[in-house]
Every structure is written in C-alpha cells, then in structure tokens.
Amino acid sequence: MPKSSTTERLLAVYDRLLDRYGPQAWWPARSPFEVMVGAILTQAAAWSNVGKAIANLDAADALTPEAIRRLSASELARLVYPSGYYNAKARKLKALAEFLGDRYSDDIDAMARGQTADLRTELLAVHGIGDETADDILLYALQHPIFVVDAYTRRLQDRLGMLPESRSTYSACQAFFMDHLKPDVRMFNECHALIVRHSVVHCKKRAECTGCVLLESCPAGQRENAARATSSS
DNA sequence: GCCCAGGTGGGTA
DNA sequence: TACCCACATGGG
Numbered sequence: 689m690p691k692s693s694t695t696e697r698l699l700a701v702y703d704r705l706l707d708r709y710g711p712q713a714w715w716p717a718r719s720p721f722e723v724m725v726g727a728i729l730t731q732a733a734a735w736s737n738v739g740k741a742i743a744n745l746d747a748a749d750a751l752t753p754e755a756i757r758r759l760s761a762s763e764l765a766r767l768v769y770p771s772g773y774y775n776a777k778a779r780k781l782k783a784l785a786e787f788l789g790d791r792y793s794d795d796i797d798a799m800a801r802g803q804t805a806d807l808r809t810e811l812l813a814v815h816g817i818g819d820e821t822a823d824d825i826l827l828y829a830l831q832h833p834i835f836v837v838d839a840y841t842r843r844l845q846d847r848l849g850m851l852p853e854s855r856s857t858y859s860a861c862q863a864f865f866m867d868h869l870k871p872d873v874r875m876f877n878e879c880h881a882l883i884v885r886h887s888v889v890h891c892k893k894r895a896e897c898t899g900c901v902l903l904e905s906c907p908a909g910q911r912e913n914a915a916r917a918t919s920s921s
Numbered sequence: 922g923c924c925c926a927g928g929t930g931g932g933t934a
Numbered sequence: 935t936a937c938c939c940a941c942a943t944g945g946g
Binding site: 733736771 | 935940942943944945
C-alpha cells in the first residue's frame, strides 16, 4: 500500500489521540462471548446502562451461550432491562447464542480461525447483528483486523472533511479507513476506542471544537473557531 | 421535560 | 437504494 497523504493524515490523527488519551485497552469484557453480548446490548444505548445489564447477566451466571439459550425470553429481558429495548435485545441475544451453538458448538476459538469475510457474512445473517455489531465482534472478540464504523467515526470523518460522498453507506466509510491503513488488530482496536473516547469527552456536541486535540486536522473546527473569533471582535 | 446514547429490522416507495 | 418508524432505559 503506497503511503499517501491521507494515510499520513490518519496516522497523525491517531498519534494525537493516543498522546492525549493513552491506550484504551478495549473491549471492557472478560471473555470473547461477553464482548459479543456487550456489542448487542450497546446498540443505541449508553455504555453506563449496558454495564448494569452485563452485571445482571453476570450475577445470574448467564454470560455463556448455553446459559443464554437456557433462560426464558422474559427472564433474559428482565436481566438486560437497564440497557433499553429489552425485549428486542433479549431476542437478539437468543439468536446469537443459538448461532454459536448450532454453527460452532459454542467453540469461539474455533470460530475465530475462520476467514474474516466468511465470518462477517455468517454474523450478518444472525438476527440483530448488523454491520457495526458484526465488526465489533470480528475485531474485539475474534481479533480480526477490521475497522469499526459507528456514529462517532462518521462524525469524526465529517469534521475532518474525510466523509465519503456516499456518506450513508457503512461500507464506504469503512473502506476509507481500510484503504488507507495497514490491517492491524491492535491499531484498529485502539483507533476506534480512541475515537469513541475523544467523542464522548470532547465532541459530544458537534459545535464545540475549541481546544480540540485534533484542531489542526479539523477544517470544521478551524472554520468554527475563525467565525467565533470574527463575531467576538 | 427534552435530548441523546458505541444500531437493527421491517415496511414502503 | 433511501427513508421512516418501532424498539426503551437512564443520565445530563
């Protein structure tokens, strides 16, 4: 892969985030299956609420595919209640546990030895697993080098003026990173985690970019700051 | 009381 | 392909 200016710019952004926030060491979970559960529970939910649901599952000794299959739908829904959409998410967790049992006899290590593209196709066929959740599972649970795109990633791409024209397609946003960065599990892991960290602590409201660690790389922030300076003078 | 948070599935045009 | 809506809790 030729080292383009885009690659250099992305690496500069990554370095700046790493300097500012340090290694994030994601995913916050004790097992690959817990990562998969968290990936489903975090859909359109605040992580603080997901943590409560995970704690409920842990207390009920339900952080295994077998235990998820054994629980009734209503009991599972009760356990994941704090993460919101509890009925929908209980159904999704059931679908994931059934898939792991049927396809891999719950052997996640064996699953991880599959080809990335094949695994992604299999995961997307499971009810409740879409592009982002599939990639969360591939990267954080199975250690495959794939770049996770979420709302924060798109927001950052937008602010950096790097959002593809077909901004609504997941694959275009993902291809932007994958085409310009060397596939590297550790780097992709840290990069996504840092984007989330930065977005949560700094860019929660799109308008504010003052003091942003990425300001030099961020045309949107520069424009906003210039406008602010003009209006205040 | 309102807005938003590490999305996805199903329906419609 | 693109858009809309349902799914729902909890913190700021």
